[in-house]
Amino acid sequence: MTNKALSGSEASPAAHLDHIRHSLAHLLAAAVLKEFPDAKLGIGPTIENGFYYDFLLPRAITPEDLKTLEKTMRGLVNKKLPFTGREVTLAEAKKLFARQPFKLDLINEFVGNSEKLTVYETGDVFLDLCRGGHVENTEGIPADGFKLDKIAGAYWRGDEKNQQLQRIYGLAFESKGKLKEYEMMVEEAKKRDHKILGPKLDLFTFSELVGPGLPLWTPKGTMVRNLLDSYVWELRKARGYERVDIPHITKKELYETSGHWDKFKDELFKIETREKHLYAMKPMNCPHHTQIYARKQWSYRELPQRYASTTKVYRDEQSGELAGITRVLSITQDDAHVFCRISQAKEEFLKIWDIVHEFYGSFGFELRVRVSLHDPAHPEKYLGDSEKWESAEKMLREIVAEKKADAFDGIGEAAFYGPKLDFMGKDALGREHQVATIQLDMNMPERFDLFCINEKGEQERIVMIHAAIMGSIERFLSVIIEHFAGAFPVWLAPVQAAIIPVSEKFSDYAAKTRATLATPGVRVELDEANESLGKRIRTAEMMKVPYILVVGEKEESNNSVNVRSRGGEEKEMPLGEFIKKIEKEIREKAF
Numbered sequence: 001m002t003n004k005a006l007s008g009s010e011a012s013p014a015a016h017l018d019h020i021r022h023s024l025a026h027l028l029a030a031a032v033l034k035e036f037p038d039a040k041l042g043i044g045p046t047i048e049n050g051f052y053y054d055f056l057l058p059r060a061i062t063p064e065d066l067k068t069l070e071k072t073m074r075g076l077v078n079k080k081l082p083f084t085g086r087e088v089t090l091a092e093a094k095k096l097f098a099r100q101p102f103k104l105d106l107i108n109e110f111v112g113n114s115e116k117l118t119v120y121e122t123g124d125v126f127l128d129l130c131r132g133g134h135v136e137n138t139e140g141i142p143a144d145g146f147k148l149d150k151i152a153g154a155y156w157r158g159d160e161k162n163q164q165l166q167r168i169y170g171l172a173f174e175s176k177g178k179l180k181e182y183e184m185m186v187e188e189a190k191k192r193d194h195k196i197l198g199p200k201l202d203l204f205t206f207s208e209l210v211g212p213g214l215p216l217w218t219p220k221g222t223m224v225r226n227l228l229d230s231y232v233w234e235l236r237k238a239r240g241y242e243r244v245d246i247p248h249i250t251k252k253e254l255y256e257t258s259g260h261w262d263k264f265k266d267e268l269f270k271i272e273t274r275e276k277h278l279y280a281m282k283p284m285n286c287p288h289h290t291q292i293y294a295r296k297q298w299s300y301r302e303l304p305q306r307y308a309s310t311t312k313v314y315r316d317e318q319s320g321e322l323a324g325i326t327r328v329l330s331i332t333q334d335d336a337h338v339f340c341r342i343s344q345a346k347e348e349f350l351k352i353w354d355i356v357h358e359f360y361g362s363f364g365f366e367l368r369v370r371v372s373l374h375d376p377a378h379p380e381k382y383l384g385d386s387e388k389w390e391s392a393e394k395m396l397r398e399i400v401a402e403k404k405a406d407a408f409d410g411i412g413e414a415a416f417y418g419p420k421l422d423f424m425g426k427d428a429l430g431r432e433h434q435v436a437t438i439q440l441d442m443n444m445p446e447r448f449d450l451f452c453i454n455e456k457g458e459q460e461r462i463v464m465i466h467a468a469i470m471g472s473i474e475r476f477l478s479v480i481i482e483h484f485a486g487a488f489p490v491w492l493a494p495v496q497a498a499i500i501p502v503s504e505k506f507s508d509y510a511a512k513t514r515a516t517l518a519t520p521g522v523r524v525e526l527d528e529a530n531e532s533l534g535k536r537i538r539t540a541e542m543m544k545v546p547y548i549l550v551v552g553e554k555e556e557s558n559n560s561v562n563v564r565s566r567g568g569e570e571k572e573m574p575l576g577e578f579i580k581k582i583e584k585e586i587r588e589k590a591f
């Protein structure tokens with residue numbers, strides 16, 4: 001019996017691609033069974049760029065096996081096999097999968113959840129327990145748009161107490177061209193890996209004595225961090241923010257009041273004082289900031305209070321989770337909190353929105369916004385009554401509508417204390433990163449009893465807005481190192497121009513040029529190393545210095561520089577003209 005409702009036919013392009021990937025997972029299992037008739041099948045879902053399937057096999061799979069399996073799969077695609085589905089009874093399902101223990105495990109679970117059991121057949125070559133979502137016929141699968149990619153170990157159901165299976169990954173796209181495009185992107189991403197580029201560009205380093213997850217920032221790296229932070233601060237200052245500063249440790253009572261002690265107990269670095277008091281390194285700044293607000297009683301006329309501080313927070317992550325500067329133990333946040341009345345929150349959100357757009361626009365990131373809402377099916381996960389949530393979420397929707405933003409809903413993505421706007425940025429390789437977030441918090445002001453005195457002379461509960469622009473500077477840097485492949489825009493480059501004299505004879509002119517450039521604040525380095533001219537130029541190129549200025553006899557007599565820009569252009573230019581050009585690029589944050 002062919003059940004029309006069970007076959008995946010008319011679908012959107014995204015769903016269609018998912019159907020292709022899902023169908024290929026079936027073909028992979030079919031190919032594995034042909035090679036290993038006793039293979040035990042696990043699960044085979046689709047993933048971001050393809051699919052995988054887990055198997056228990058009599059021996060380890062090799063890269064050669066992948067080639068054979070791929071060939072078998074292609075053969076099946078060309079056979080134009082239909083996918084047909086039907087519902088089966090529990091008894092029938094158990095009989096069909098009698099030799100597949102993992103499938104029996106799933107059958108028992110599905111039946112326990114009173115889900116209907118369906119099986120799908122691919123022609124007459126393969127049958128699997130499955131909920132559906134295939135191409136109608138293997139004809140719909142581009143035979144050259146997929147590839148078996150890699151092998152990994154995986155425990156059944158992700159539980160290390162269970163048997164370890166072999167997971168075969170496949171890449172799959174709508175066409176050969178799209179597959180190639182993806183593979184090239186992965187290659188390019190490898191070249192741009194911040195873990196390699198960062199130390200190569202002398203931005204940060206790690207020390208075994210200090211420990212993993214604790215990056216040390218070199219002069220160049222610190223320069224870049226400070227430039228980024230100053231930029232954020234400039235945008236904030238223009239909108240009425242004030243800087244505050246806080247200690248890196250606190251008594252545990254602060255976090256008991258905020259609720260973090262309960263929620264983040266395992267991630268806190270704890271310190272015992274000589275008097276046996278328990279302190280903690282701060283994992284976030286909000287609780288400290290509430291205590292700056294709480295220092296006095298505020299009239300509604302004095303609100304909003306906007307506090308900003310760029311400071312480190314510390315989280316005790318498991319060492320296996322640490323990665324480059326993406327996941328670290330000491331995280332620098334460009335943090336800010338606005339304390340205001342609920343009636344002022346919208347305007348404050350709009351101001352932060354503008355900062356986010358101006359900041360990310362300067363890096364060429366395309367942004368879209370996730371409106372992160374609470375999940376009405378799970379009210380127990382959130383604090384505060386549903387009325388409060390509805391009005392807060394309505395406000396966020398109004399902001400998004402007013403800004404005519406490219407936005408989508410994220411049901412269940414809200415923080416436990418309030419809804420938020422999460423900005424997603426697309427980098428030069430088309431990868432999307434969550435970059436900035438603006439969060440409305442109705443909970444912490446309650447816990448710390450924060451209020452203002454309103455027009456009627458009554459205490460009015462205020463709200464708090466959390467607004468990090470970069471979020472973690474470390475994570476943001478890892479994103480832009482890869483986005484720019486290390487070639488930062490001129491305003492952000494730690495060294496903006498390298499001066500290279502052709503020979504010792506021109507040392508004086510080189511030094512004079514350096515002084516002239518340094519006067520208006522251009523960051524310039526002079527390379528007089530005892531190396532050939534070619535070698536010194538290559539070194540500067542490798543360091544991705546935006547401008548390499550070669551000076552020799554001609555330049556000295558013309559009071560000029562020979563400018564090599566990163567694009568490979570080479571041109572003699574009067575020194576005054578070059579200064580004008582570079583100053584303009586710095587001012588405009590050109591990229």
Ligand SMILES: [Zn+2]
Nearest residue numbers: 120130131132
């Ligand atoms: Zn299926």
Ligand SMILES: [Zn+2]
Nearest residue numbers: 285286337466
């Ligand atoms: Zn916060």
